[in-house]
Amino acid sequence: MTGLNSPRMEANIVVLGTDNVGKSALTVRFLTRRFIGEYGDIESIYSHNISVDGREQTLNIWDSPYSQQDLSSESITYEKRVQWADGFVLVYSICDRASFNNVGKLLQSIKATKDYAGLEKLPVVIVGNKRDLHHRRTVLSEDGRLLALSADCQFYEVSAAENYHSVLMVFHGLVNRIRESRSAVKKPAGIKGIVKSMSAVFARRRTDSL
Numbered sequence: 001m002t003g004l005n006s007p008r009m010e011a012n013i014v015v016l017g018t019d020n021v022g023k024s025a026l027t028v029r030f031l032t033r034r035f036i037g038e039y040g041d042i043e044s045i046y047s048h049n050i051s052v053d054g055r056e057q058t059l060n061i062w063d064s065p066y067s068q069q070d071l072s073s074e075s076i077t078y079e080k081r082v083q084w085a086d087g088f089v090l091v092y093s094i095c096d097r098a099s100f101n102n103v104g105k106l107l108q109s110i111k112a113t114k115d116y117a118g119l120e121k122l123p124v125v126i127v128g129n130k131r132d133l134h135h136r137r138t139v140l141s142e143d144g145r146l147l148a149l150s151a152d153c154q155f156y157e158v159s160a161a162e163n164y165h166s167v168l169m170v171f172h173g174l175v176n177r178i179r180e181s182r183s184a185v186k187k188p189a190g191i192k193g194i195v196k197s198m199s200a201v202f203a204r205r206r207t208d209s210l
């Protein structure tokens, strides 16, 4: 049950994608509800409190400009970001095929860097941005949906320029995935606990009957 007394959860989110796809626009839209057009190349970590399904959540969002070194094994900063993150927003522009191809590479590299063994659902959301520029589209919605399906991620097409609500859905969706992944990580311990206590009961019965 969700409730007022549930503790505030904290999650770290990294926004990744090639240059000019709208990572900052998306982040700023989520944080301020505004689209300001130009964002500069500033690396920032923002802290933001939201309520998702009645539960309070603090999100720390790391938005950094794309670097050519990202994805290379020598990029310590990239690896640091990936290790820090509980969840990922992978952004491409629907007008930029190369940015979409990069999302596939990012998925591979995140899976290789983080240990997601046993996780059913990756805490990853794939976002096709600049939906308002559909006349210049080079990536079909279907392409994005298929990529997300193959990696079992969530998928959204949005326009950071024109719509706040869809951007909000991206971050709410990711928070839910992070919660699911955290409870999935706890589950094996729970099952182990049950097995342990059952064996303890049977062991006691065996000694009682001797």
Ligand SMILES: Nc1nc2c(ncn2[C@@H]2O[C@H](COP(=O)(O)OP(=O)(O)OP(=O)(O)O)[C@@H](O)[C@H]2O)c(=O)[nH]1
Pocket (backbone or CB within 6 Å): 017, 018, 019, 020, 021, 022, 023, 024, 025, 026, 036, 037, 038, 039, 040, 041, 042, 064, 065, 066, 129, 130, 131, 132, 133, 158, 159, 160, 161, 162
């Ligand atoms: N038409 C349109 N333009 C957008 C949208 N989102 C961002 N832009 C524009 O795309 C350009 C790049 O946006 P940024 O948010 O700076 O992109 P970025 O991915 O953070 O870029 P880097 O910092 O270079 O990695 C800017 O001129 C934005 O105004 C969108 O949804 N629609």
